[in-house]
Amino acid sequence: MDFYSIIKERRTLLGLTQQDLADYSGLSLRIIKSIEVGKANPSLITLTKIAEVLGLELVLKIKEMNR
Amino acid sequence: MDFYSIIKERRTLLGLTQQDLADYSGLSLRIIKSIEVGKANPSLITLTKIAEVLGLELVLKIKEMNR
DNA sequence: CTCCCAAGTGAAATAAATTGCACTTTTTGT
DNA sequence: ACAAAAAGTGCAATTTATTTCACTTGGGAG
Numbered sequence: 747m748d749f750y751s752i753i754k755e756r757r758t759l760l761g762l763t764q765q766d767l768a769d770y771s772g773l774s775l776r777i778i779k780s781i782e783v784g785k786a787n788p789s790l791i792t793l794t795k796i797a798e799v800l801g802l803e804l805v806l807k808i809k810e811m812n813r
Numbered sequence: 814m815d816f817y818s819i820i821k822e823r824r825t826l827l828g829l830t831q832q833d834l835a836d837y838s839g840l841s842l843r844i845i846k847s848i849e850v851g852k853a854n855p856s857l858i859t860l861t862k863i864a865e866v867l868g869l870e871l872v873l874k875i876k877e878m879n880r
Numbered sequence: 881c882t883c884c885c886a887a888g889t890g891a892a893a894t895a896a897a898t899t900g901c902a903c904t905t906t907t908t909g910t
Numbered sequence: 911a912c913a914a915a916a917a918g919t920g921c922a923a924t925t926t927a928t929t930t931c932a933c934t935t936g937g938g939a940g
Contacts, residue, residue, distance in 0.1 A: 749857070752873050763916060774899050779918065787856045789897070789927075790816070793873075801876050806819050806860075809870040830886060841929050846888060856897075856927070 749793070750784040756800045757782075771795040816860070817851040823867045824849075838862040 757767055764782065768775040773795055780786035781796070788796075790804075797804055824834055831849065835842040840862055847853035848863070855863075857871075864871055 749873050756875075764918095765916080776900070777898055780898090783918070785919095787858045787897070789854045789856050790860060791854045792898080793857060797873065797876075802873055803876040805872045805874060806816050806864065806869050807872060808823075809864075809868050831888095832886080843889095843930075844928055847928090850888070852889095854927070859928080 748784065750782055752802070753796060753800065754782045756802060760800065762799075767796065767799055770799040815851065817849055819869070820863060820867065821849045823869060827867065829866075834863065834866055837866040 757764070762770075764778045765775055767773075768778045771778075773792060777786060777788070777792065778796070781788055781792075793804055796802075824831070829837075831845045832842055834840075835845045838845075840859060844853060844855070844859065845863070848855055848859075860871055863869075
């Protein structure tokens with residue numbers, strides 16, 4: 747699952763609107779919308795702001811091989 | 814530990830120079846340098862390109878509380 | 881010490897992210 | 911069905927990331 751879907755699912759799970767997420771993160775409503783429909787390439791700072799509001803965290807980990 | 818340190822450590826662990834990482838990721842040497850010294854706010858696509866070369870992956874997960 | 885090679889810095893140009901506004905479409909509740 | 915709220919779209923303006931070039935610094939090998 748991609749980042750966009752995770753953000754959208756997590757937001758709705760928490761009962762927040764896009765406007766709420768925009769307000770709490772300090773980002774524009776427009777960019778929240780664009781990100782959720784997968785039409786944006788957000789910066790690390792932008793992603794982090796969103797993650798914080800949603801109780802998520804961005805982790806850079808060693809990729810699991812095989813499987 | 815922040816992303817910048819992780820990238821730098823992983824790169825040196827793999828025996829790569831900043832130039833190598835730039836070449837393999839298709840990014841400019843300048844942005845690789847800026848990111849590693851923590852003076853950049855890379856986009857998701859940029860981070861992903863770097864992660865791929867280094868055998869890392871970017872994960873958006875639910876934040877662990879307490880501890 | 882000197883020569884390289886790798887890493888760090890500055891600044892201008894360009895590409896792209898983010899914003900703001902106006903609008904349409906979809907969803908939800910009554 | 912209707913109204914209101916939420917979500918999605920287009921575009922111009924602004925801010926910022928990314929590139930390119932030129933240069934400096936630091937560390938290791940000879």
